[in-house]
Amino acid sequence: MEVINLILSLLLHPSIFVPLIFPGLITILVVIILLIWAERKIAAKIQMRIGPLYVTRRFGGVLQLLADLLRYMFAELIISKDSDKLMFIASPIIALTVTLLPLAVIPAGSLLGIELIALRTSIGLLAALTLLSLTPIFIIVMGWASNNKFALIGSLREGYLMISYEVPMYLSALSVAILHGSLDIVNVVNNQQRIWTALINPFAAFSFFTSMIMSTSRFPFEITESDSELVAGPYTEYSSILYGLVMGVPYMRLYVFALLFVDLFLGGWHPTIDGFSSIILISKVLIILLFSVFLRSVYPRYRLDQAIRIGWHSLFVLSLISIILSLLIIGFGGISGC
Amino acid sequence: MKVTLLKSQNSGKEIELFIGPQHPASGHMRFIGRVDGDIFTKFIPDPGWVHRGIEKIAENRKWIQIIPLVERAAILDAANMNIGYVIALERLLDIEAPPRAQYLRTLLCEINRITSHLYGFGIAGIMIGSSTFYMWPFADREPLIDIAQLITGARLTYSYIIPGGVRRDLPQGFKEKALKALKYIERRLNNDYFRLFFDNPVTKARYKEVGVLKEDDAIRLGIVGPNLRASNVKYDVRKVEPYAAYSELEFDIAYREEGDCYARLMVRVEEIKQSIKIIRQILDKIPQGPIIHKKYEKLISLKKLEEYQKTGVFGLPAIFATLRPPAGEVISRVEAARGELIFHIISTGDLRPYRLRMVTPSFRNIVLFRELISGARVMDFPAIYGSIDYFPPESDR
Amino acid sequence: MVAKIISNFYYHIRAMLTGLRYLLSPGVRITLKYPDELLLLPENYRGMLKLNNELCIGCGLCSQICPAGALSLKLFEYEQTKQIRRHPEVDYKRCIFCGFCVDICPSKALELTGIHDAAFYVGDELYYEVDRLITGPKIDLPCKKSKYVVSEIDEVRGIVYRNV
Numbered sequence: 001m002e003v004i005n006l007i008l009s010l011l012l013h014p015s016i017f018v019p020l021i022f023p024g025l026i027t028i029l030v031v032i033i034l035l036i037w038a039e040r041k042i043a044a045k046i047q048m049r050i051g052p053l054y055v056t057r058r059f060g061g062v063l064q065l066l067a068d069l070l071r072y073m074f075a076e077l078i079i080s081k082d083s084d085k086l087m088f089i090a091s092p093i094i095a096l097t098v099t100l101l102p103l104a105v106i107p108a109g110s111l112l113g114i115e116l117i118a119l120r121t122s123i124g125l126l127a128a129l130t131l132l133s134l135t136p137i138f139i140i141v142m143g144w145a146s147n148n149k150f151a152l153i154g155s156l157r158e159g160y161l162m163i164s165y166e167v168p169m170y171l172s173a174l175s176v177a178i179l180h181g182s183l184d185i186v187n188v189v190n191n192q193q194r195i196w197t198a199l200i201n202p203f204a205a206f207s208f209f210t211s212m213i214m215s216t217s218r219f220p221f222e223i224t225e226s227d228s229e230l231v232a233g234p235y236t237e238y239s240s241i242l243y244g245l246v247m248g249v250p251y252m253r254l255y256v257f258a259l260l261f262v263d264l265f266l267g268g269w270h271p272t273i274d275g276f277s278s279i280i281l282i283s284k285v286l287i288i289l290l291f292s293v294f295l296r297s298v299y300p301r302y303r304l305d306q307a308i309r310i311g312w313h314s315l316f317v318l319s320l321i322s323i324i325l326s327l328l329i330i331g332f333g334g335i336s337g338c
Numbered sequence: 339m340k341v342t343l344l345k346s347q348n349s350g351k352e353i354e355l356f357i358g359p360q361h362p363a364s365g366h367m368r369f370i371g372r373v374d375g376d377i378f379t380k381f382i383p384d385p386g387w388v389h390r391g392i393e394k395i396a397e398n399r400k401w402i403q404i405i406p407l408v409e410r411a412a413i414l415d416a417a418n419m420n421i422g423y424v425i426a427l428e429r430l431l432d433i434e435a436p437p438r439a440q441y442l443r444t445l446l447c448e449i450n451r452i453t454s455h456l457y458g459f460g461i462a463g464i465m466i467g468s469s470t471f472y473m474w475p476f477a478d479r480e481p482l483i484d485i486a487q488l489i490t491g492a493r494l495t496y497s498y499i500i501p502g503g504v505r506r507d508l509p510q511g512f513k514e515k516a517l518k519a520l521k522y523i524e525r526r527l528n529n530d531y532f533r534l535f536f537d538n539p540v541t542k543a544r545y546k547e548v549g550v551l552k553e554d555d556a557i558r559l560g561i562v563g564p565n566l567r568a569s570n571v572k573y574d575v576r577k578v579e580p581y582a583a584y585s586e587l588e589f590d591i592a593y594r595e596e597g598d599c600y601a602r603l604m605v606r607v608e609e610i611k612q613s614i615k616i617i618r619q620i621l622d623k624i625p626q627g628p629i630i631h632k633k634y635e636k637l638i639s640l641k642k643l644e645e646y647q648k649t650g651v652f653g654l655p656a657i658f659a660t661l662r663p664p665a666g667e668v669i670s671r672v673e674a675a676r677g678e679l680i681f682h683i684i685s686t687g688d689l690r691p692y693r694l695r696m697v698t699p700s701f702r703n704i705v706l707f708r709e710l711i712s713g714a715r716v717m718d719f720p721a722i723y724g725s726i727d728y729f730p731p732e733s734d735r
Numbered sequence: 736m737v738a739k740i741i742s743n744f745y746y747h748i749r750a751m752l753t754g755l756r757y758l759l760s761p762g763v764r765i766t767l768k769y770p771d772e773l774l775l776l777p778e779n780y781r782g783m784l785k786l787n788n789e790l791c792i793g794c795g796l797c798s799q800i801c802p803a804g805a806l807s808l809k810l811f812e813y814e815q816t817k818q819i820r821r822h823p824e825v826d827y828k829r830c831i832f833c834g835f836c837v838d839i840c841p842s843k844a845l846e847l848t849g850i851h852d853a854a855f856y857v858g859d860e861l862y863y864e865v866d867r868l869i870t871g872p873k874i875d876l877p878c879k880k881s882k883y884v885v886s887e888i889d890e891v892r893g894i895v896y897r898n899v
Contacts, residue, residue: 046757047473050766149353153373153716220540222467229363229465229720298754300540301467303717304376403802406833470754477765480894484886491781491847497833505838509779518890525890533753539743639841651779653838659799 018118022278023108023259025100031289032251033065039293040064046297069244077240080147087145092238092245095138099252102131106259107186109269109277116278117186124185128260129173135253136162136215139224142246143234154233157304158224161214164311169211171319172204175326176264185260189268196267200329204322205265207315212261214311216254218292220299221307258288352379359387363465363720367730369707376715383707388734396694401427402658406497408696412732413494414457417443417450418674420499422696425581426670426681427501430663437583438627439503442489444583445620446498448613449486452523453479454675455606455727462603462724463535466544471535478526481519488512500654501661503630507650513621520614527610536603545600549710549722552597561706562699563677564605565726569597575673586623589616599725606727630655662687674699676727700733765894770877772884775899781834782851784825784863785871791844793821797836805829806836811865825868827861850874 010016018024037052041060044051052061079085105124107117121127136158143155177183179201180191188197198205214221225233235246262268262284269277302310357369368384392411396404408423409416421443428434435443456475463471483493488509490498498505535541551561556569566573574591576584592608594601628635630652637655638646646652665687672679677699684693703726710722767774776782798806811822823836823845837845853874855861863872884896 042758043469045764046754047470048477048757048765049473050764050768149355152353219467223717229717231362294754294758295751297470298534298750299468299538300463300471300535300544302540303544303715305715306543399802400800402800402835406802406831478893480765481888484888484894487780488777491779491834492832495831495833497835506779515888518888521890522888522893530753533749537746538750539746641843642841645843654800654835656796656839656841659796659839 012114014114014116015118017114018108018116019100019103022111022116023282024103028100028252028255031255031286032248034062035251035255035289035293036065037062038290039296042290042294043297072244073241075240075243077242078237080237083147083237084145087141088237089242091138091141091145092242092249095135095142095249096245096252098131098134098138099249099256101134102128102256102260105131105185106256106263107189107268108259109272109281110275111278112275120186121184123183125173125177125183125188125264128185129170132253132256132260133162133166135249139234139249142238146234146237148236150231151234151236154224154236158234160304160308161221161223161311164308165211165214165315168207168311168315168319169215171316172208172211172322173264175201175204175319175322178323178326179329181330185263189263189270192267193270196265198265201322201325203318203325207318207322208261208265210310210315212254212257213292213295214307216250216257216292218254219296220302222296222301223304223307254289254292255285258285258292261288357719363723365461365723365728365730367728369719371711371719373716376717378711378714378716378719381708381711381719383704385701385704385730385734388731390731390735392735393694393696396691398690400659400689401661401663401691402500402654404691404694405500406495408694409495409497411696411698411735412674412676412700412729414454414729415450415675415732416494416496417446417498418672418679419696420496421447421582422670422672422674422679422681424499424501425672426668426683427663429668429670430666430683430685431501432664433502433631433633435503435631436628437625439629440583441620441624442504442508442629443499444587445617445624446486446489446496447582448616448620449482451675452610452613453482453486455610456482458606458675458724458727459531459603461727465720465724466541468535468541471531474526474531474534478523481522485512485516485519488515500658502634503628503652505652505654507629507652509650516617516621520617523610524614527607531607536607542600544721545603545725546598548599548718549714549725550596550598551706551710555709556597559705559709560702561677562702563674563727564592564609565602565703565706566677567591567593568601568605570595575671575678579671581670581672583620587616587619599721602725602727660689662689676700676729676732677703696735698732698735700729701735703728704733765892767884767896770881772896773876773881774896775883775885776849776851778849779847780849780851781832781837781847782849783827783832783847783853783872784837784868785846785848786822786865786868787844787846788820788822788865788869790842791820791822791840792842794841795821796839796841797823797845800835800839802833802835803829803831805831809865822865823868824865825863827863828858848872 011021020026041051052064055061055064055067079088104118105121105127107120109116139158140155143151143158176188176197179197180188182188182191217224225235235243238246259281262281266284266288269281272280352372352374355371355373357364357371359366359368366388368387370382370384371378372380392407396407399407405420405423408419411419456479459475460472463469463475486496487493489512490496490506551565551569553570556566556571561569570593572591572593577591589612592605592612594605629650634655634657637657638653642653663685665685667684668682670681679699680697682693682695682697683691686692706726707728711719714722793808795808798808805826806823807826808821808823810819812819832851834847837847848871850872853872883899885899887895887897889895
């Protein structure tokens with residue numbers, strides 16, 4: 001009895017509960033299985049066809065992704081002779097790990113009386129953004145370690161894109177911090193009780209959203225793994241379970257980004273229900289995720305130099321304008337004043 | 339053309355890319371390119387992977403057996419390949435099909451032109467990444483293929499046009515179904531295609547001012563088809579040397595002035611609209627009469643003659659199994675969906691031809707790869723490929 | 736410059752709204768759910784062949800015209816009457832379903848059945864000897880719940896499949 005109580009209290013402690021169960025690893029896996037199914041079904045509906053159907057026939061093929069993952073596990077893992085074997089195998093695993101790191105500092109409301117934040121610091125926003133910038137480095141390493149010309153071209157494209165969307169992202173987040181007067185994400189959310197940031201400063205919201213689309217390879221910016229030109233970009237040589245991992249990394253990144261976006265701009269878990277405010281947060285995150293995967297059916301992809309030009313001409317200028325707007329609003333008395 | 343593949347220039351600064359036959363964006367064809375940063379310094383197409391030896395096989399087949407053979411050179415465009423060969427054969431035999439047969443031939447050729455252009459749109463869409471604009475044109479080919487199935491009995495491999503006329507007549511209730519299908523295509527083309535793809539700012543950014551082909555270059559290089567008409571040259575074989583029923587039908591030549599990828603796509607959209615106009619005129623104006631030349635009409639058995647009066651299915655006269663046209667040399671030109679198609683046949687009065695030569699439009703457009711892509715960016719290659727509407731089996735024969 | 740930004744924004748919104756309209760409108764799908772729905776083809780569809788042995792005169796025109804060399808004539812002995820006549824045999828590995836043999840036959844002995852999706856387990860079954868050609872091809876239903884549908888052209892939805 002004592003042992004079970006001990007394990008339960010350990011499990012329900014926020015530092016373990018958040019990264020492991022909710023909104024951490026297990027929730028991410030469930031969300032990804034449903035999200036990729038939803039992406040294929042949405043694309044199929046718009047294209048006048050049916051999409052995945054036969055795996056669990058009565059529910060419309062929901063567990064198709066589990067069947068795919070099972071099949072990947074039984075495929076043969078091929079590592080080419082001339083590749084850098086250690087980094088070839090290690091970089092998808094490290095990329096997956098560092099993608100999940102920002103969950104330690106992003107709050108998620110409260111569930112059954114547990115305050116869902118693992119590590120509350122006064123520089124939480126800065127920590128989250130810094131940890132989010134680690135993943136592209138390992139994607140570039142993946143392309144280099146494959147020793148394949150197409151993979152090399154893919155990682156070069158990822159490198160170019162990385163320096164184009166990072167700056168507007170940081171500047172938009174800075175404008176939110178200026179507006180609410182704190183770098184602590186919990187304070188930023190609690191400050192949006194009356195009105196959301198996206199309605200006060202829409203330039204920052206637009207710029208952050210577009211940087212999010214650019215960084216996770218959603219259409220129209222799916223340039224890294226453009227799978228009708230280069231074979232699959234930096235992921236060309238991967239097979240079997242490593243392929244399953246590298247295909248899941250952009251979706252996990254999208255989920256973490258969406259959590260941060262909802263916390264900063266869409267009011268987090270307000271309007272709140274006492275004790276279950278995470279449910280509100282998760283529904284907003286799901287709407288943002290479904291919109292991001294809906295864009296696949298509507299857009300072709302941009303050319304590389306056009307995407308970089310958008311990053312520097314449009315998004316950078318917009319984020320500078322959003323900083324000036326935040327400063328003006330602060331100058332006129334702040335949010336509680338107007 | 340000797341290509342040194344292993345010696346690199348510029349002290350190793352350039353990468354040599356083999357965009358091979360098994361690549362998502364190459365069709366079934368191999369390309370060799372030298373990339374310096376983001377620009378192709380040299381780009382060489384390497385055709386021949388789908389070479390099936392159609393011209394050589396045709397020297398061992400009887401004249402009527404060649405009809406399914408030349409259709410399969412470009413199976414999307416089967417009726418136009420068919421009519422090119424049969425017009426050349428009819429010039430050797432010195433006969434002409436009756437008026438109703440000419441109208442029926444034109445009907446099938448125009449339906450095939452629309453389906454071929456829709457296939458081209460699908461390939462252009464998937465090459466720049468829009469999977470919706472890959473599925474929509476392929477789905478919209480279905481009503482038209484159903485219409486063609488009503489006329490000929492097969493979905494893609496028609497073999498419908500024979501020397502002297504056509505094999506079958508129109509079934510009952512054809513006109514209403516055809517008009518419904520045409521209205522569906524017109525509505526989709528005018529509304530949803532433009533809203534989703536052609537007016538999309540991403541599409542315009544990928545296609546405008548990319549791969550510009552100037553008027554003098556187009557004439558000097560010998561380009562044919564919609565690629566030529568998009569560079570301000572108004573040349574269409576259906577107007578220059580009319581065949582089938584085109585001299586009695588009203589239609590305009592579609593052309594554009596800019597010569598970039600967007601202009602080539604717009605010319606194809608305009609050609610689909612003109613084809614719909616032609617089909618509507620045919621359905622109104624088609625004359626009654628026989629569907630086969632009177633020399634062959636008497637050469638079938640009595641039992642088949644009464645079935646022909648009743649149901650309109652004629653079939654083939656028995657003389658086709660041992661057809662021996664007189665000796666001579668003929669050339670015929672038709673306008674296939676991708677450009678001008680030339681047949682050159684030499685006959686020595688035997689059961690089989692001495693030489694069959696077909697010059698397909700894709701083979702004449704292959705030089706555009708070398709001219710347009712050298713000097714362009716790496717990501718312009720799929721955009722230019724999709725807009726030229728190049729079909730490797732048609733080029734390799 | 737501002738006009739260009741506003742017009743670009745308008746075209747982006749229009750593309751997304753078109754996608755949303757297709758997403759939310761009820762059931763416009765063009766898929767045939769084979770093998771639950773089997774397509775019943777119209778009468779003049781060119782499919783596999785069937786021989787009417789009383790009409791066949793053994794002239795051999797069908798074998799002379801076949802572009803793929805799939806037809807060949809063999810001597811066939813009838814069991815009841817002990818008559819020996821020449822009748823064609825079909826090799827479906829070579830047949831391209833062009834229908835020339837049916838069209839050229841002077842006594843209309845070969846006819847089209849409209850069956851195109853017969854499947855075989857053994858490669859030798861693809862060669863139809865004279866007695867099998869007289870009986871004609873037959874197919875079993877792929878699964879117990881299969882039913883036949885007919886395709887119809889519709890102005891709004893393109894192709895619609897209706898139950899027979």
